[in-house]
Amino acid sequence: MEELVRSLRNLGLAAPRGEQIVSLVDADPRTEKQLAQELAVPARVDAQDDEDSAAAMVDAALLSGATEAMLANYNRVLQQNVEALRQERAACDTPKQVKRVPLKALLAQQNAAIRRRDAEREAGTQGDRMYIPRQILDTEHTYYSTRPVTALTRIEFDELVAPKRFDGRYVIVRVASPLSLYVSCSFVGEFACGAALPISIAYFTPDLKLHGDELNAMLPEGTVLLIREPYLSTHYLGVGGPITSSKGITGIRVDTPSDVLVLDADDPLVTGLSWPTTRTPAAPAHWRQEGPLARAVQHQLAQPDAPPALVVPDVSREAVRATIRRFLAHDRPGAAWREWLAAERIGVWSPSGATGADDALMHADVLLALRSYADADAVLETVPLEERDAAWTQRKADATAALDFGQHGPTGATLERMFAATLADATPRFPYAEFHGPIEVADIPGAGRGLVLTRDVEPGELLLCCRALGSSYSADAACDGVPLLRVNIDNGVTSTTTQVLAATRCIHAVLDRPEWATAFLGLTAGPDVPYSSFVREPYPLRTRPLAGDAAIASGTQAPDVSAAYVNGVLRFNAFGPAATPAAASGNDPMSRSTMPHLLPAILNHACLPNVSSVFFGDMVTTRALHPLPRGTQIMHQYVQGELPYDTRQSLLAKHGFRCTCELCMLDERDGHEALHKRQELLATTLPPLVDRSRALLNNAALASADAHREVAEALEALAAALHATYDSARGALRPDVVDVLHRAAQHAAAYDVAHAMSLARAGAEATGAQLSAHGIARLPSVHLDGAIQCLLTLARVHADDAEECRAWVDAAVATHDAMIGGGAPLFVQRYDPGEYEVLQALV
Known part of the structure; x- marks a missing residue:
């Protein structure tokens, strides 16, 4: 990618x-040719001057051939890198001795890589905007260690062969160069014997913009690392590094951060080593290193039989605060918590909080970051009245709001604000506690785990409101302007920016807070991946921070994390809601967000669900659609029920099951031939009718009744053809015809109000809704927005009857409120009164 971008x-x-970017990996020659033509348009084609624009188009025609050649070279290099990874796998049976390369030569290579990254940043930065697309490869053949260091033995450089994974061994190296970050992070590692090797660590950081001193502070030169069961690769940058035409280089490829330990200078594993040169780090490593007080206490806790004396680092109170602030800034609340607890244990400050408001506020900040809102609120209450300033008031408000949200669920006003934030903010995240209604985790025969109700519930009742772990937006400051495409050479799966960075965030979240391991790694990673050990443990409804010595000790007990398993968990469990703000991104595949919601992830699927799940930024709410008795398994949609049957089953195939919900059984009863005919009608006949309908509705003031009649009759003819594909005993549930009937009703309203009413009612009932004379008796189960649009059309055709009109508007609002919440204010935000004039009374 970087070579292609440079050439362009x-x-x-x-x-x-x-x-x-996604099209780059499409092997179809027609796609490549079209892409070359698109890329060949010079940047100045957007000029307003006609003469400049014409000249630019001529340039584009001349450049098209050159661009095709660039793409051909790009594909050749891509295939070379793919083949190198495959050949390396085959060569693992016959590894060769690793040759020593002079440290000076490796440093020169590393400095050259850093200069390329700097040049890339400079070329891709225009003003204060950056645009640097990147591409990496992935493979199913990655590694992670599950053995503790005590079960391993050290291996020295002269024993190394490549390619090979060294089971039961570990290496100790010092960082001997500045760092270079592409997606993985690379540097030169120096052995005690004086030899050196390049090293790359995948999933190093979710901040793709780190560089220079800020990046080097993560692992300063001289930092000593232990790498468990290292993999010696002949193409060490092949996973997570740039795809280039350069020859592969032998080095250590670390596929997960959990295999790397940062060692102190006085660690027994280090003190016995004699290094040929002096290389003392200027400062402690920021990457995966605990605070100095936590390390001291952890050392003592690991030796319960040792004398109780504790060697306390010479740190000031302000130094402790600075360490905690740094951890919070780097999204490491677990490390901040352990340092706070260690400081309490050592006596840097009093556990009672009597040391002053500043310490109490910092204590509260740590607890808020841990999502421990009740404890944060209690700490804030210890601050004397006379010391409660604006900072205290803000934190108190945050804790109170978060607690109230978790205890009672969101109010209508809160949901309204959250929805408004998703329209205006490209990265909406909400600091609220999770709300859990009457649900519990249960084993479902033939379907693994699921959530069931602990009591009867009514339509519209809130059952869940959960926050994502490791949420990732393409507009996050750490990756905005650095779109990323990852291609797995074994399964062909492509992943974009947020999927890769959500994996990084989740890995580091679990390493920082081991108590998250059961909730995250307890999810399955796909039908073909063996369960992790956590899957067999009871699944937690809530994850709470550890306390006391157990919390401090957890910093040395981080779980072993398989990055491949994490990617599987995200692929099969994470939600990928639309881009935010939706209107600003269109259908750009690189703008999607990735949301790992842990408890909602164990909800099982039904194309005809009994709950509605709706996203508000990084939170998802789940509400009952119908009266549900105690013991009912709540089911939501992985794919939309209004999609054609074959499409639904195809999309669900990756989960390893065939859906047998009521809707799928009805579709199957219709028969294969009918299903094929229905899908053909929707794919060929509907689109041109939608275009005609949209053009007419957009110019309604100029359209005649005859024009509306013509389109309505064409849509009704299509609806009749679709109805003919349904079994005669099927009933009203026919989601494929909802949009067709709704559009037909909109046009029929121009010449036959009674007929429009009939069409709109039929459209609403096709969603599974049941209508009364003047409202809704049963909520829809599928195509929920389609049902609401039909209700609004019923209100519109009764515009001359204020009472009847208002009844249908109220029905639409009530349906929306049961599905989403937020009352009339949120309804008006979602359904523009300018488009639906019948809503003016609600404004």
Whole structure:
């Protein structure tokens, strides 16, 4: 990718964007040719001057051939890298001795890589905007260690062969160079014998923009690392590094951060080593290193039979605060908590909080970051009245709001604000406690785990409101302007920016807070992946921070994390709601968010669900759609029920099951031939009718009744053809016809109000809803927005009857409130009164 981008920019062309990035890996020659034509348009084609634009188009025609050659070279290099990884796998049976390369030569290579990254940043930065697309490869053949260091033995450089994974061994190296970050992070590692090797660590950081001193502070030169069961690769940057035409380099490829330990200078594993040169780190490592007080206490706790004397590092109170602030800034609340507890244990400050408001506020900040809102609130209450300033008031408000949310669920006003934030903010995250209604985890025969009700519930009742762990947006400051495409060479799965960075965030979250391991790694990673050990443990409804010595000790007991398993968990469990703000991103595949919601992830699927799940930024709410008795398993949609049957089953196939919900059984009863005919009608007949309908509705003031009649009759003819594909005993549930009937009703309203009413009612009932004379008796189960639009159309055709009109508007609002919540204010935000004039009374 970097070579392609450099070549394009050298010709004054723009780097690929959005769909173009995804199209790069499409092997179809027609796609490649079209992509070359798109990329060949010079940046100045957007000029307003007609003469400049014409000249630019001529340039584009001349550049098209050159661009095709660039893409051909890109594909050749990509295939070379893919083949190198495959050949390396085959060569593992016959590894060869690793040759020593002079440290000076390795440092020169590393400095050259850093210069390339710097040049890439400079070329991709225009003003204060950055755009640097990146691409990496992935493979199913990655590694992670499950053995403690005590079960391993050290291996020295002269024993190394490649390619090979060294089971039962570990290496100790010092960081001997500055760091270079592409997606994985690379540096030169120096052995005690004086030899050196390049090293890359995958999932090093979710901040793809780190560079220079800020990046080097993560692992300063001189930092000593222990790598468990290292993999010696002949193409060490092949996973997570840039795809280039350069020859593969032998080095250590670390596939997960959990295999790397940062060692103190006085660690027994280090003190016996004699290094040929002096290389003392200027400061402690920021990457996965505990605070100095936590390390001291952890050392003592690990030796319960040792004398009780504790060697306390010479740190000031302000130094402790600075360490905690740094941990919080780097999204490491677990490390901040352990340092706080260690400081209490040592006596840096009093556990009672009597040391002053500043310490209490910091204590509260740590607890808020841990999502421990009740404890944060209690700490804030210890601050004397005379010391409660604006900072205290803000934190108190945050804790109170979060607690209230978790105890009672969101109010309508809160949901309204949350929805408004998703329209205006590209990275909406909400600091609220999770709300759990009357649900519990249960084993479901033939379906693994699921959630069941502990009491009867009514339609619209809130059952869950959960917050994501490791949420990732393409507009996050750490990756905005650095779109990323990952291609797995074994299963063909492509992943974009947020999927890769959500994996990174989740790995580091579990390493920072081991108590998250059961909830996250307790999810399954797909039908073909063996369960992790955590899957067999009871699944927690809530994850709470550890306390006391157990919390401090957890910093040395981080779980062994398989990055491949984490990616599987995200692929099969994480939600991928639409881009935020939705209107600003269109259908750009690189703008999708990735939301790992842990408890909602164990909800099982039904195309015809009994609950509605709705996203508000990084939170998802789940509400009952119908009266549900105690013991009912709540089921939501992995794929939309209004999609054609074959499409639904195809999308669900990756989960390893065939859906047998009521809707799927009805579709199957219709028969294969009918299903095929229905899908053909929707794919071929409907789109041109939708285009005609949209054009007519957008110019309603100029359209005649005859024009509306013509379109309505064409839509009704399509609806009749669709109805003919349903079994005669099927009933009203026919989601495929909802949009067709709704559009037909909109046009029929121009010449036959009674007929429009009939069409709109039929459209609403096709969603599973049941209508009364003037409202709704049973909520829809599928195509929920389609049902609401039909209700609004019923209100519109009764515009001359204020009472009847208001009854149907109220029915639409009540349906929306049961599905989403937020009352009339949120309803008006979602359904523009300018489009639905019948809503003006609600504004």
